[in-house]
Amino acid sequence: xxxxxxxxxxxxxxxxxxxxxxxxxxxxxxxxxxxxxxxxxxxxxxxxxxxxxxxxxxxxxxxxxxxxxxxxxxxxxxxxxxxxxxxxxxxxxxxxxxxxxxxxxxxxxxxxxxxxxxx
Amino acid sequence: xxxxxxxxxxxxxxxxxxxxxxxxxxxxxxxxxxxxxxxxxxxxxxxxxxxxxxxxxxxxxxxxxxxxxxxxxxxxxxxxxxxxxxxxxxxxxxxxxxxxxxxxxx
Numbered sequence: 001x002x003x004x005x006x007x008x009x010x011x012x013x014x015x016x017x018x019x020x021x022x023x024x025x026x027x028x029x030x031x032x033x034x035x036x037x038x039x040x041x042x043x044x045x046x047x048x049x050x051x052x053x054x055x056x057x058x059x060x061x062x063x064x065x066x067x068x069x070x071x072x073x074x075x076x077x078x079x080x081x082x083x084x085x086x087x088x089x090x091x092x093x094x095x096x097x098x099x100x101x102x103x104x105x106x107x108x109x110x111x112x113x114x115x116x117x118x119x
Numbered sequence: 120x121x122x123x124x125x126x127x128x129x130x131x132x133x134x135x136x137x138x139x140x141x142x143x144x145x146x147x148x149x150x151x152x153x154x155x156x157x158x159x160x161x162x163x164x165x166x167x168x169x170x171x172x173x174x175x176x177x178x179x180x181x182x183x184x185x186x187x188x189x190x191x192x193x194x195x196x197x198x199x200x201x202x203x204x205x206x207x208x209x210x211x212x213x214x215x216x217x218x219x220x221x222x223x224x225x
Contacts, residue, residue: 037214047155047163047206049214060213063120096162103169105153105210109162 002026004097004110012091012117018084022097022110029075030055035100038071038082040093041112048093052100053080087117121145121209125217131225138194140220142207147187151211154183154192157219158203166205167192197222 008020022036029036037052051061051071061069065084073080084091094114098106122145132138142152150170155163165174167183170190180195194201202224207217 039216046219047157047208047216049216052214062213098162100210100214103151104172105165105168105174105208106155106163107165107168107174109164112162 002099002108004099004108006095006097006110006113008095008113008115010114010116012087012115013119014088014117015086018082018087018091018115018117020082020095020097020113020115021079022081024078024080024099027099029073029078029080033102035102036073036080037098037100037106039096039098039106040091041096042090042093050082050084050095089117091115092117121148121212121215123207123209123215123217125205125207125220127220128218129221129223131223132197133225134197134199136197138197138201138222140192140205140207140222142185142190142192142217144188144190144209144211148209148211150186151209152183152185152190153208153210154181155206155208156201156203157206163206194222 003025005023012018035054038050053059053073068085070083094112096112098109124143152170154167157163171183182193204219204221
């Protein structure tokens with residue numbers, strides 16, 4: 001059964017770097033019809049795509065966050081990661097990782113992890 | 120980048136109603152559109168993909184239609200479990216979500 005689990009600090013100081021990891025079990029990061037992404041949801045607001053990595057290692061970013069985001073994958077650990085630099089209070093959100101099967105959408109999500117940016 | 124506009128932002132309905140939510144894309148996305156349901160403090164759940172294909176296990180009262188730039192999610196015979204927020208998402212060119220539609224109990 002496919003499961004995704006986010007992990008990382010729940011509190012980050014302003015101007016520092018937010019780092020999260022998504023551990024995948026029950027599927028491979030290299031599955032040929034999949035990509036893996038990060039989505040966030042600020043309190044009381046909607047969903048925002050942050051970035052994603054395909055099975056072949058191609059990486060795509062939301063243009064509005066591109067200058068501050070790095071998404072990477074580790075196939076040996078079956079994990080993919082998010083780094084968001086120079087965070088502010090506006091980056092406070094629930095961060096989700098999810099799997100996209102090509103043509104089918106985001107069918108599997110992690111439970112989400114809350115990250116608060118505060119001193 | 121492609122923008123997605125959902126309407127309405129809030130919808131008041133009663134059990135048994137037929138509910139329709141609209142999503143418009145800023146440019147053609149063919150049929151590369153998904154719909155999600157989200158309940159408070161839960162991850163979104165995929166309902167519909169490729170504009171009109173029902174995800175496995177999703178009740179048949181949910182249906183999707185449209186192509187190009189205009190899409191619709193319909194819930195026929197609204198059930199108590201359906202009060203939630205619904206999002207559309209395009210995956211034609213990277214990913215973009217609509218701003219969401221909250222379906223609340225009238």
